[in-house]
């Protein structure tokens with residue numbers, strides 16, 4: 001079975017448009033995107049999700065502005081993307097105005113459609129350095145970073161943040177301030193810093209914030225499908241899907257019916273992974289995705305160990321074919 005035949009491919013109604021400051025405002029609504037996720041939303045996985053639904057927007061994994069500004073080759077390689085991924089947004093984190101400017105120059109030269117500032121990461125190391133969500137406790141600096149990039153860059157500047165630190169009481173103030181500083185879009189992960197990823201997201205404060213700003217606002221958090229996102233859209237301009245895409249890029253469209261039909265895209269994922277990260281590291285990275293691809297399938301337990309030990313694309317193909325053989329049995333029963 002060929003890849004083209006097996007995947008459900010929603011034709012993009014949007015011809016790719018050159019990035020301008022009004023890029024977010026001009027995108028057809030609702031905007032649907034793959035959330036930035038360190039360790040997941042790399043070029044291979046972004047291409048997989050775009051293959052399923054070419055109309056989605058994707059972000060890079062968050063990348064250090066300090067590192068980029070010092071010309072770190074490894075970080076530039078991490079940011080690399082295929083032209084088919086457009087429109088794609090580079091996400092950067094940090095706290096120094098000067099390094100943000102130099103990092104933004106790198107991103108613009110690389111041809112990104114936009115630059116997003118991470119103000120939501122709760123990782124201990126990041127918060128301790130006063131990056132990520134820590135900027136929600138330093139609003140002057142947060143707005144200064146937005147304003148500097150908004151003035152300096154020709155591409156649009158967006159911000160991804162959380163409801164707040166321990167509640168959402170300053171979300172409206174944040175939204176208005178970010179807009180005044182020049183942000184072209186805000187995405188809110190509808191959980192506070194204190195809340196873990198598995199507690200339900202609360203969208204009401206995001207709807208309230210959107211009432212007070214005119215720039216596009218995206219919601220994110222706990223969205224399990226496009227229909228689920230549409231049901232939570234309210235007055236927002238779109239939404240991002242994160243963890244529900246793990247092992248299920250079809251979340252952006254409709255899922256193929258059988259495991260066998262999923263195999264060509266999974267193999268293509270592995271090929272893009274090897275292309276971007278090399279045969280050794282690419283396959284190592286692919287193992288966690290393979291486990292995600294089979295996680296919901298009841299008969300897959302016995303194959304997990306084999307998937308954890310694949311060392312090349314042929315191994316992957318053999319394991320997936322064996323699983324498909326067993327899956328056919330379960331699928332017949334269901």
Ligand SMILES: Cc1cc2nc3c(=O)[nH]c(=O)nc-3n(C[C@H](O)[C@H](O)[C@H](O)COP(=O)(O)O)c2cc1C
Pocket residue numbers: 035036037038039040060061062091118120121160189197220221222223240241242243244
């Ligand atoms: C493994 C992992 C890595 C993440 N990395 C980033 C990141 O690099 N930048 C960012 O803004 N958010 C990051 N996030 C947060 C997601 O973008 C998203 O806001 C969060 O997962 C909530 O959406 P979900 O419930 O649909 O997963 C990460 C989340 C996860 C689970």
